[in-house]
Amino acid sequence: DAGVTQSPTHLIKTRGQQVTLRCSPKSGHDTVSWYQQALGQGPQFIFQYYEEEERQRGNFPDRFSGHQFPNYSSELNVNALLLGDSALYLCASSFLGNLNNEQFFGPGTRLTVL
């Protein structure tokens, strides 16, 4: 049973470019949440997808957008990259019907913006 997977592992971009990060949830999970973790900080909630729709987003600008596919996998897109977007991007997988609401993280994508 594969856990949460993310790709790519590392990415280097320059300011102004666009990036797409990908996530596949655990088998049986239907909800994907995205978090940004800057160095020395806790993860910050970006948004959550369920049934191919964005349910809620955190305090992130519209440059951050996402998508969820029928197979529950998800993409995070960031446009017009800024130096401050350099961070570890984490995808968390969960099952909405689980009353305990446990979220399991993938290995993350390390984004560096130069």
Add this chain to the structure above:
Amino acid sequence: QKEVEQNSGPLSVPEGAIASLNCTYSDRGSQSFFWYRQYSGKSPELIMFIYSNGDKEDGRFTAQLNKASQYVSLLIRDSQPSDSATYLCAALYGGATNKLIFGTGTLLAVQP
């Protein structure tokens, strides 16, 4: 502003001792609380969750919740050098979405 606060540490304990990690939260609407362990350069790994007042034990780990004091803690018994990591406390805010609000984490160093 919903917040979760942790002492950043480092918390240094000798091998075999009990490590006590603490967390406070601001929003009384929080339903459940989670402890994640994060090794340097890796992603957070779920250790335990708790949603009822009192203690919850799982192996060497005990989570404690006091909703009246808005306080959550994690005890690690018989600490091992392999427990050295950053421990993240997170509060779950339900309603329309189940998003986690994280603290900044406490760095634990277990000395051999």
